[in-house]
Structure formats: structure tokens, C-alpha cells
Amino acid sequence: MKKESKLSKLKSYARKLKQNLFVLYLSYKDSRTPWYAKVVAICVVAYAFSPIDLIPDFIPILGYLDDLIIVPLGISLALKLIPLHVIEDNREKAEEMKKNGKPKNWFVGILFLLIWLLVVVWIYKLVIQAFY
Template identity: 75%
Template sequence: MEQKNTLTKLKNYARKLKQHLFVLYLSYKDNRVHWYAKLVAVCVVAYAFSPIDLIPDFIPIIGYLDDLIIVPLGITLALKLIPSSVIEENREKAEEIRKTGKPKNWLVAVLFILIWILLAFWFGKLIYNIFH
């Protein structure tokens, strides 16, 4: 019974978190939001909506680090930087967008793929230099 309550709490938390992402998505376009808050919001939204994670989920333990720690911290920081009036205005709009589906950010996905390719190239070059 306790496990079911925990699962329900986690699902509610995830739903609330998604709602905040859509609020941030709308808020960073608002002129009343300072540039530094927009920057944080854009980074969080772009990363969260990217179909590819910087740290792939198949890597044990640290693969879920971004989903469990980095994204929630980014959302919290962005929400603290954005005026509460802007957040409240965008909640209803965010609910409508959330119902239509999560947008994908393929630009960030391509960036992450390039980072992994560069890391693989660097690592390969390092190994080659060690053994030759």
C-alpha cells in the first residue's frame, strides 16, 4: 500500500514538473522577464525537450542524473527568476500546450550528438597515442 502511495506521489510530481516546463516555454518569450531569467529558462526548456540526453539513460546511475536532479534544479531556478505574475498568466496557456504534446528540440539533440562524437574522437585519439 505504501509503495502505491509513493508511486502516485512520483506521478503527480512528474506531471507538475511537465506543467512547469510549458510555463517556462511560454515565459521566456515574455518581455517582462529579465534576460538572465530568459537564458536560464531557454536552457532548461531546450534540454528538457531534447529527444536525446547529454548523459544517456542507459549509463548506470548517472544516466538518470539529469532527469532526477539537473532538470528539476533548472526548473526551480528559472521559476525563481521569473516574476510570479508572468508564471500565473502562463499556467492556463501551458495546460493547453501540454495537452497537444511535448515539442521536440532537435537542435539540442544534434548538439548532444556532436558532443558525443567529439568525445569519442578525442578518446580514440588518446587511446591511439597511448598504444603507438
């Protein structure tokens, strides 16, 4: 019972953090945001909006690590790097953006597909070399 409540709390916390993705996107475009915060923010937003995960969800346990750990950690780091007044100014704009739906980042999705393809080719070569 305790595991379920901890997991549901973690999921709820991750959901709340993910609501800040639009704020991060707008803060990235804001000239008042420091360059290092922009780099972190755009990486987090690109990964979160990518239609393909680095660790696919069908892989047991590991598949949900990015949704429950990686993305929320990236969001919290980015939010800490961005000045508070920039975040507050972009919250209202973010609410309007959310009404239009989650954008997709196909560039990052294709990048992850290429990474997985390279991993498969590398494993294939290792297997072939081991048997021949």
C-alpha cells in the same frame, strides 16, 4: 524499503516540476520576463525537450541524473527568476499547450550528438597515442 519511497518521492517531485516546462517556455517569450531569466528558461526548456540527453539513459545510475536532478534544478531556478505574475498568467496557456504534446528540440539533440562524437574521437586519439 526506505530507498524506494525516497526514490518514488523524488520521481514524483521531478514530474511535478517538469509540468512547468511549458510555463517556462511561454515565460521566455513574455516581454515582462527579465533577460537573465529568459536565458535560464530557454536553456532548461531546450535541454528538457531535446530528444537526446547529455547523459544517455542506458548508462546505469548516471543516465537518470539529468531526469531526476539536472532538469528539476534548472526548472526551479528558472521559476525563481521569473516574476510570479508572469508565471500565473502563463499557466493556463501552458495547459492548452500540453494537450498538443511535448515538442522536440532537434537542434539541442544534434548538439549533444556532436558533443558525444567529439568525446569518442578524443578517447580514440588518447588510446591510439597510448599504444603507438
